[in-house]
Amino acid sequence: MTNRSGSAIGFGGLKRRVVAMTAAAMAGGAILFLVLTWVFPWAHLNCVQQDVDINSGRIRTVRFLFWMRLSERVRETWLSRAARARGAAEWRRVNTFSAGRGYSPHYLYHSAINQIKTLERLDELTRFTPAARAQISARVLELWQQGSDDAAEAYIRRLSGVVVSAHRAGRRTLSVRDLGQADVGRSKQRVEHR
Known part of the structure; x- marks a missing residue:
């Protein structure tokens, strides 16, 4: 596998990217959940x-x-x-x-x-x-x-x-x-x- 510059990416680099993207998605979801809970406090959310x-x-x-x-x-x-x-x-x-x-x-x-x-x-x-x-x-x-x-x-x-x-x-x-x-x-x- 290679990155955008054409350099080889090891399996460890791919794993770090997946973990970072997963963590970012989870953090974004948590922030969205907190914002929605604050904006619509008594909804069935x-x-x-x-x-x-x-x-x-x-x-x-x-x-x-x-x-x-x-x-x-x-x-x-x-x-x-x-x-x-x-x-x-x-x-x-x-x-x-x-x-x-x-x-x-x-x-x-x-x-x-x-x-x-x-x-x-x-x-x-x-x-x-x-x-x-x-x-x-x-x-x-x-x-x-x-x-x-x-x-x-x-x-x-x-x-x-x-x-x-x-x-x-x-x-x-x-x-x-x-x-x-x-x-x-x-x-x-x-x-x-x-």
Whole structure:
């Protein structure tokens, strides 16, 4: 083999060229990948999505790389264990995380996972009876099914007040009867959404 000047190229020289070209191509591909990830941060190029099923309260985590679904994991939550699933799963986006970004775009159900964690912490502070858990779960799912997590946020805030007051009073458990104050405004919300 000869190079452009007609000199003989040894096998070692060819091998170095191939290695150098391969390294350059890999470096170029890596740079392109990083640039695309930066320019299109939440595309399915390289991201993790979290969704909530508004009929059961389950959480789904999906990992994408180059628009291909690499993995999907569905897990039960405090809410899904306490609720009776109604109908087929209806997944709503909660978060999308991408490499190099420590935040997610704001979705209609952006607070849903935090709301579930809040309910779990409230149940640890002052235990709910199984019937109270079922009622709380059904109510949160009903509010989510209205189109966003805003109404559920207000309900959980009121419920937090009930739980904290009960805890300060030394109560160890809360029943369905104790939840009445958290549901203030329920009939008003139904009228507004018709």
